[in-house]
Amino acid sequence: MKKYTFVTEYKGGTYIQQICADDILASIRLWIDKIEQFNIPSLGTDEKVILESEFLYERPTKIEGIENVWFIYFSVKKNQVLVNIIATQ
Numbered sequence: 001m002k003k004y005t006f007v008t009e010y011k012g013g014t015y016i017q018q019i020c021a022d023d024i025l026a027s028i029r030l031w032i033d034k035i036e037q038f039n040i041p042s043l044g045t046d047e048k049v050i051l052e053s054e055f056l057y058e059r060p061t062k063i064e065g066i067e068n069v070w071f072i073y074f075s076v077k078k079n080q081v082l083v084n085i086i087a088t089q
Helices: 023-031 043-054
Strands: 002-010 013-021 069-076 081-085
Touching: 002 023, 013 023, 023 043, 023 081, 043 069
Parallel strands: none
Antiparallel strands: 002 013, 002 081, 069 081
């Protein structure tokens, strides 16, 4: 398993969480599953359903020229959820 650090920008705040998973896609699925536990204001059960739905179509983009870093974008109720993901272990 690898450790992934999620740096999330949402509604003017920055939130950082770490997830252990086998790969980048599994880490994002787990991050979405646990989103309610992270105490990110206004990201609760309703928003989780939207994130799950968007993840069916969105995939992380590997940052060119930088090792082990990805970016993924979600739109939740007219708000942007910008997530940088770093494989940290």
